Amino acid sequence: MNSAVIVFPGSNCDRDVAVTLADVTGRAPVMHWHGDPDLPDDLDLIVIPGGFSHGDYLRCGAMAAHAAAMAGVRRAADRGVAILGICNGFQVLCESHLLPGALMRNRDLRFICRDVHLRVETTDTMFTAGYAPAQVIRLPIAHHDGNYVADLPTQCALEDEDRIVFRYCDAGGKVTETANPNGSLDNIAGILSESRTVLGLMPHPERLADPRLGGTDGRALFVSVMEALS
Template identity: 80%
Template sequence: MKAAVIVFPGSNCDRDVAVTLRDVTGQDPRMHWHADPDLPEDLDLIVLPGGFSHGDYLRCGAMAAQAPVIAAVRRQAQRGVAMLGICNGFQVLCETGLLPGALMRNRDLTYICKDVHLKVVTTDTIFTSRYDPARVVRIPIAHHDGNYVADLPTQCMLEDEDRVAVRYCDAAGRVVDEANPNGSTANIAGVLSENHRILGLMPHPERLADPRLGGTDGRALFTSLLEALS
């Protein structure tokens, strides 16, 4: 599986996801600087990592969405190349229009860094096929602007097309407001593109993909990709 991690000024989770990809796939991903407009044509996966691209000036992800590499990212998306946007990467994907909706300030206007429980809504994707739909997973979040918002027609579209990938829930798997850390619409923690080949999510699966990190609930996302794309 050939993967590239797009690196922006202010990315701080690019190495984390690269280590996880190398551990799971046995191959080093390409670390691709945002100012390089040319992406290899033989990629299987493009990752937009977490962090604070361009210092989160203007809006989170807004400046990164104008980077020279984004034109190539759009072309690869049109070709059906798999893409994963984590936290800030999710914000960038929404700013580019590759995913619907927007990420706004957290409901309580505070930065949140903690583990949350998640319910995997659909396992019929290249990102989630290795998850047990009956199991609640625990994955960290770390964001100030993770409040996913979308208008009612977009919400209905996401539900009708099975494009909600994961939701915030409590330890028992109940999707309730008390388990919603940031105010996201319908407890949405991650959404898919129309062809289900692009996933944006606020939690950080790469931060809980090794027993030495305290758990492996995030690892199944990467093993799902390896199985689907190899």
């Protein structure tokens, strides 16, 4: 599987993703600088990593959405290349209109950095086929703007089309307001595009993809993509 990680000024999870991709696929990803519009033609997966692209000036992901490389990402998405946006990458995908909705300030207006529980809402995706339906997993979050919002038609479309991939929940899998760390609409933690080839999520699967990191719940996401695309 050929993959690339888009690197912006302020990205700080690009190397984490690269290590995980190399470990899972046996092949190091291309580290693609944001100023270069010409991505390799043979890519199977493009990852937009977490961090603080362009220092989060204007809005999180707003400046990165206009980077030269994002034109290449859009063209790749149109061809059906798998796109994964993690945390700031999710924000960039929304700002680029590759995913609907927006990520706003957390409900309590504070940066949150801790592990959370997620319920896998659908396994009918190349990203989650390796999980069990309704499986509860643990992943870290680290964000100030993870409060997902969308208008009612978008919310209904996401629900009706089985495009809500992860929801924040408690350890028993119950979706509650208490388990919602940031005020996100309907406890949404990750969503798919209409094509089901673009996934954005706020939690960091790459940070729990190796036993040495304290857990492997995130590894199945990368294995799922590799198996789907290999």
